[in-house]
Amino acid sequence: MPTNLMQTEDKVFLTQISQLAKSFQDSGDSAAANKLRDLIDRAQTDEGSAYAAFVGLFSAGKSSLLNTLCGSDLKTGAVPTTAEATQVRLSDRNSNVVLLDTPGVDSTDDAHQEATEKALHLADAIVLVMDYQHVEAEENLELAQQFGEGQKRLAIVVNQIDKHLDFELPFEDFRQRVVTTLDDWGIEYDKLFFTANTDSPYNQLDSLSQWLLELAIPQVNEGTEEAQQPEDALEAHGSTQPIPARTDMLMLRVEEVVDEHVRWLFQADWQKESERVEQLAGFQLDTVADIKQEFADITRRVDENRRYLEKAAEQLHHVHDTISEKMLRSIDSAQIAPYETTGKGKAFIESMKPGFHVGWIRKEEKTRDERQTRLQRFVEDLRSKSTQFLLWPTQSELRQMLAEQKWLFTEIEDEISHMELSVTEELCSRLVEEGALVSDSYSHQYVADVASAIRAQCSRQVKRILEKVREVTEEHHTMELSGERQALERLKEIQSALADMIRLNEDMERDKEQYMSYVLSQ
Structure with missing residues (x-):
């Protein structure tokens, strides 16, 4: 909540x-207390100055770049010679900017x-310097992503552009590749510069200098006499973008320290709730907003699946009846019982009629054998046709x-494989109606009765299998729906944990606001 305090x-x-x-300090947070004291020292010793921190990996050329910008004589080399950030100044008639040369951010040295x-933490802006040959290195891009997510203005500098060779790749193609890479990584930045300490047609050292000097040009509230910024100062730096007032920049730095202190106060509670969410969710997300979005997406999918399964359950009986009817x-x-098979059935019935006999010698035995032969022919042919x-x-x-x-096929395949039709001599003999043998048309009816009995066998087996299909499907749907309900209950637990985190965050914001209100109460 920066505000202009130029009249305070x-x-x-x-x-x-x-x-x-x-x-x-009294609360035990000496780190935050020391940072505030550093800001007080800054305000007392460098009134009216903006601060910009030059950061980057070792050998990115930060010190050499600062020497060229300011005409200074900072020590250079891959190994830092001091554990302190060195200050140099960049000034013109309108602006004064303190530039901080830091050790490499990839140093493992605590100092x-x-x-x-x-x-x-002292800086109002960050200048991330990348070596030309390593601009797409993952370490550099991760740094840019980290700084881009902060509240400070970020300039990305691709240094040593004099190494670029146009015959290998046109500069505009290289520049566009850098821009595309930064966009692909989702990096937010204020400006992108290409610089060199020697002559290069693509050197933007002057533009970088102008951008840095603009940091100290005050922005004042609209609707006041002070709202008229010196046009010559703006024009001198080629910019019309409002820049925060000097006191407001200091207030922004104070607010950052207050935010760190509040997080320190609530660290244990926040960690506890964060671990609770991670334990319940089974994954870790960066922000509460991310988790809430994930929750909304999962809830939507659960609702869609539930509606689908409920509809499927409602239609299950209808589908079962439809399939049954079709089968x-x-x-x-x-x-x-095609023509040939029917003929064999008729021949068998003819042999069963009264008065049928074969020969005169051993007539009864021959007649019995003929009937059995005709029955066997009919049964074998009917069995073959029924199977086919x-x-x-x-x-x-x-x-x-x-x-x-x-999943259903696995359950039912054995049932299907073990289907069989019992087309036997016993069946065909049992279905003969002796009282109807005198009728000339009975042979047709007999074959139809046998065929109907065989179809009935098949129908009973199909009905039993379809009933099993219905039962298994119902069980499957019930289990799936149960799983979705359990998932929904789990998400509700996550939602509850998130609500606690949101309330905790509100408490943190309230404390932060109280601290800032105290600072602003004059």
């Missing part, structure tokens, strides 16, 4: 910050890390119905 007495303002530092961190209709229309035109097509249709539901 500086001593009163700094006294408030000093008292805030004492409060932080170097402390110096870099101190420079970053039974196919069974009823199966031609298992009824059993196999029915099994095939059942398998086709289950082909897209492999």
